[in-house]
Amino acid sequence: MNGIPLAHALLLSGGMFTLGLLGVLVRRNLLFTLLSLEIMLNSAGLAFVVAGARWSQPDGQIMFLLVLSLAAAEVAVGLALTLQVHRQFGSLDLDALSELREGPE
Amino acid sequence: MTTLFYTAGAVALIATALAISRKNAVHALLYLIVSFMAVAGVMLALGAAFAAALEVMVYAGAIMVLFVFVVMLLNIGPQADSREAQWIRPQVWLGPGLLAAVLLIELLLTLRHGAANLAEVAPVSLKSVGLTLYGPYLLAVELASMLLLAGLIAAYHLGRPRE
Numbered sequence: 001m002n003g004i005p006l007a008h009a010l011l012l013s014g015g016m017f018t019l020g021l022l023g024v025l026v027r028r029n030l031l032f033t034l035l036s037l038e039i040m041l042n043s044a045g046l047a048f049v050v051a052g053a054r055w056s057q058p059d060g061q062i063m064f065l066l067v068l069s070l071a072a073a074e075v076a077v078g079l080a081l082t083l084q085v086h087r088q089f090g091s092l093d094l095d096a097l098s099e100l101r102e103g104p105e
Numbered sequence: 106m107t108t109l110f111y112t113a114g115a116v117a118l119i120a121t122a123l124a125i126s127r128k129n130a131v132h133a134l135l136y137l138i139v140s141f142m143a144v145a146g147v148m149l150a151l152g153a154a155f156a157a158a159l160e161v162m163v164y165a166g167a168i169m170v171l172f173v174f175v176v177m178l179l180n181i182g183p184q185a186d187s188r189e190a191q192w193i194r195p196q197v198w199l200g201p202g203l204l205a206a207v208l209l210i211e212l213l214l215t216l217r218h219g220a221a222n223l224a225e226v227a228p229v230s231l232k233s234v235g236l237t238l239y240g241p242y243l244l245a246v247e248l249a250s251m252l253l254l255a256g257l258i259a260a261y262h263l264g265r266p267r268e
Contacts, residue, residue, distance in 0.1 A: 073256030
């Protein structure tokens with residue numbers, strides 16, 4: 001780890017994950033929700049790389065590679081769904097998609 | 106390497122916080138690209154050069170380009186041109202540009218003063234990553250390829266226009 005404390009690196013990763021979670025919870029735009037999911041996946045991958053660097057093992061980078069391919073597949077499907085939602089509902093507001101909810105009677 | 110770690114980490118946190126608080130998707134994407142490049146700087150400081158290169162190529166390159174494509178697809182229309190002219194005002198790209206400049210300067214300083222340091226620091230070589238990836242983790246590579254194939258088919262199916 002060459003002088004960088006493990007706790008600081010993990011704090012950075014945790015902070016980025018928290019920001020991503022905040023984005024998912026606060027934003028109501030479908031595009032921003034997907035962006036925040038990317039941030040969370042990225043911070044999880046960073047934690048893997050940090051752990052791999054701490055013990056000088058290549059396994060951390062390999063897990064990062066797998067997280068990366070997962071993120072690529074997820075974003076492809078998610079953006080295709082986003083396009084469909086825009087076509088069907090005319091907006092990207094997540095609250096416009098609450099068709100399953102019972103209406104106020 | 107310690108300075109690079111802390112500078113890039115600070116830039117990553119600031120850019121991420123700014124990205125999730127933008128109103129406009131394109132502005133958020135600009136900040137997010139800077140954030141991913143900063144994370145790549147962090148990985149470089151930790152000695153994971155392969156992961157840093159992949160971060161820039163796949164995250165900041167491929168995935169963000171996908172997002173930009175979708176934003177462009179959603180905004181087709183006559184009013185999109187004037188809106189696009191509004192999007193690229195200097196005050197919009199000044200923030201991401203400044204953060205990216207901080208990253209660039211820090212990276213150049215590290216490369217100039219610590220080129221020897223950088224070589225001595227890289228504890229995980231690309232060779233060992235490759236050998237482990239196609240040795241004990243071969244099954245995981247196969248699974249990842251199946252996942253990517255499934256994602257490709259799903260994106261093709263969902264992205265088709267309805268008749």
